Amino acid sequence: MRTRLRRLLLVEWSGLAAAIVIGAGALAAIAPNFLTEFNLYVMLRSLSVPLLVAFAQMITLGVGQMNIAVGAIGGLVAIVFGGMMEVYGVPLGLAVPLALAIGALGGLLNGLLIVRTGINAFIITLATASAFTGINFGITGSIPFYKMPPALSAFGDQHWSAMPYLLVAPLIVAALLGLFFSRMAPGRQLLAFGGNPHAAELSGISRGRVVISAHVLSGLLAAVAAVLAVAQLGSAQPTIGADWLLLSFAAPIIGGAALTGGYISVLGTMFAVFLIGLIQNGMVLAKVDPYWVQFVLGALILAAVGLNRWRAVNSGMAQI
Amino acid sequence: MTDEALSDTPARRRIHFGVVSGQVGLVLIIAGFWTVFSLRAPGFLSSFNLFTVGRALAIDIVIGFAQMVVLATGGMNLSVGAIGVCAVMMAGYLMQTLGLPVPLAIAGALALGGALGWLNGFVITRTGVNSFIITLASANLFSGAMLIVTKAVPLNALPPEVGAFGKARIAGFVSPLLLIAVAICAVLFILYRYSALGRRILAAGANARAAAMSGVPVGRVVTISHALSGVLAAIAGMMVVAHLGAAMPSVGGDDWLLPSFLGPVLGGTLLSGGAVAVVGTMLGALLVTTIRSGLLVLQIGNFWLQLYLGVILLLAVLVDRYRALYAERHGIAR
Numbered sequence: 001m002r003t004r005l006r007r008l009l010l011v012e013w014s015g016l017a018a019a020i021v022i023g024a025g026a027l028a029a030i031a032p033n034f035l036t037e038f039n040l041y042v043m044l045r046s047l048s049v050p051l052l053v054a055f056a057q058m059i060t061l062g063v064g065q066m067n068i069a070v071g072a073i074g075g076l077v078a079i080v081f082g083g084m085m086e087v088y089g090v091p092l093g094l095a096v097p098l099a100l101a102i103g104a105l106g107g108l109l110n111g112l113l114i115v116r117t118g119i120n121a122f123i124i125t126l127a128t129a130s131a132f133t134g135i136n137f138g139i140t141g142s143i144p145f146y147k148m149p150p151a152l153s154a155f156g157d158q159h160w161s162a163m164p165y166l167l168v169a170p171l172i173v174a175a176l177l178g179l180f181f182s183r184m185a186p187g188r189q190l191l192a193f194g195g196n197p198h199a200a201e202l203s204g205i206s207r208g209r210v211v212i213s214a215h216v217l218s219g220l221l222a223a224v225a226a227v228l229a230v231a232q233l234g235s236a237q238p239t240i241g242a243d244w245l246l247l248s249f250a251a252p253i254i255g256g257a258a259l260t261g262g263y264i265s266v267l268g269t270m271f272a273v274f275l276i277g278l279i280q281n282g283m284v285l286a287k288v289d290p291y292w293v294q295f296v297l298g299a300l301i302l303a304a305v306g307l308n309r310w311r312a313v314n315s316g317m318a319q320i
Numbered sequence: 321m322t323d324e325a326l327s328d329t330p331a332r333r334r335i336h337f338g339v340v341s342g343q344v345g346l347v348l349i350i351a352g353f354w355t356v357f358s359l360r361a362p363g364f365l366s367s368f369n370l371f372t373v374g375r376a377l378a379i380d381i382v383i384g385f386a387q388m389v390v391l392a393t394g395g396m397n398l399s400v401g402a403i404g405v406c407a408v409m410m411a412g413y414l415m416q417t418l419g420l421p422v423p424l425a426i427a428g429a430l431a432l433g434g435a436l437g438w439l440n441g442f443v444i445t446r447t448g449v450n451s452f453i454i455t456l457a458s459a460n461l462f463s464g465a466m467l468i469v470t471k472a473v474p475l476n477a478l479p480p481e482v483g484a485f486g487k488a489r490i491a492g493f494v495s496p497l498l499l500i501a502v503a504i505c506a507v508l509f510i511l512y513r514y515s516a517l518g519r520r521i522l523a524a525g526a527n528a529r530a531a532a533m534s535g536v537p538v539g540r541v542v543t544i545s546h547a548l549s550g551v552l553a554a555i556a557g558m559m560v561v562a563h564l565g566a567a568m569p570s571v572g573g574d575d576w577l578l579p580s581f582l583g584p585v586l587g588g589t590l591l592s593g594g595a596v597a598v599v600g601t602m603l604g605a606l607l608v609t610t611i612r613s614g615l616l617v618l619q620i621g622n623f624w625l626q627l628y629l630g631v632i633l634l635l636a637v638l639v640d641r642y643r644a645l646y647a648e649r650h651g652i653a654r
Contacts, residue, residue: 131631
């Protein structure tokens, strides 16, 4: 019995799944409005952007780096996306691919700088984050673009029963990422490089290509998150992305990603975002002081790190 | 650059540029900005502007030091801003609600800062988990707890002498806060240059294994560094209280993240640990404050400021990188 429990706990997302089930059960018992269609829809809709933000960071964590500029790229993409449509009348069908291209370009810039200079990704993306945010504020003067095409806002609001249209994008991305990291050579190479850069390079994996493609993907996903955020809010706010940093790290790490690189879990990251969303929703329903959210998120990260550590020790592959 | 370098042939001049210390370059850049700003905007050198620049500079310097002492160990502290604001509200609570005398309240706030920093260090050394993730989590625990306890209500009925200290000017344009920052600089310089503890911190930062084998208590040294970082963050918080004349729950936090790295990194502190640039951190902070204030006086859109800061940080690390590579290629030790 004990060993079976232990084996179950060794699966990285088992604890998360249990926490979600218990949490949802408790909420349904305490708060009668939790299981209403509208509440579930609101909760799921609020998870769409965080899911993509978490994936954007997860990819850079996979190669053992970080992307502090996730939120800054998101903010820049959001206002360029909105500005294109409001000021220049670019049709939605053209604005979306352009916006995604800008995000990928931001990631490309990060990747190139990191590879070409050999400087720590933290410092490079801290600097580019400031630069991207500066461009964002410089263009907009902190004034949002309000006139979005009705089709976009409608997409942000529509839903089948409790399932918002918005959630479709992150679910597709999750499926693609799962495939990419488990079945495709470039995805395996990213993780191999993250696990041991030296060994990966000796086996013929190009450092430049791996790092640059990870950052391009990260920028691209941040851009997808930004487009969804604009659709959700119905306006392009310059502040989009400003509060993404903590969540972007919290979800992959709670989901079991190693900060040292080489190990990530798409499913774990998704469960972590769901758990965070559930906690936030529960706090709203229970009318808890919103200030508790930040505190709980911090505690959750610490708990997850502790659990990961325990798991590593118990499975005999303690990390240093 | 030295005078000798200027009179040299272009080829030799390049070599000199390659090895010239980063701090001399920094001083030249700062001098350039001061010249441009004072020519373009006469108000830049007014005693009032010098005073406000000095006061802002003092805060930026100490924030930079709070990050620098942890960078020395090869870690980082993302909770500098969170500890700062906790200290701010603690000081406000002790002064306004409990009515304690100002020095006692400041001591209490610094003790809180040190305790929170110590907690970071304790958890990091005990679990062996990366300082980035621990301090990311603790930053939210600290800020969250502060908001829960204070309900985000500012305390603005502090004793009048607090605000008066922030407005005080020595010789017409020097803020006493700046003198405090310079004094801290001197203390840190002595710590890292001449004391056994400082040398041990640097040894642990450069190579933890080697240091441990030579008898350095690496865990304790890292914990001490984090506690020191907490005290410095609390000092920066006290300076903000003096500046505003109130304890605001909205100061610090994420706003301190970029400045805390800008100063040390521009000044030449290595992210990999083992080396600090105490004077360089001051110069780095001076560069940032100069640009910020100059753009303000010139009324160039405040909104673009972050772009300039980001680009400058990028240029600074690039120049430093190529200087190191150049020196390495030509067999010149830095």
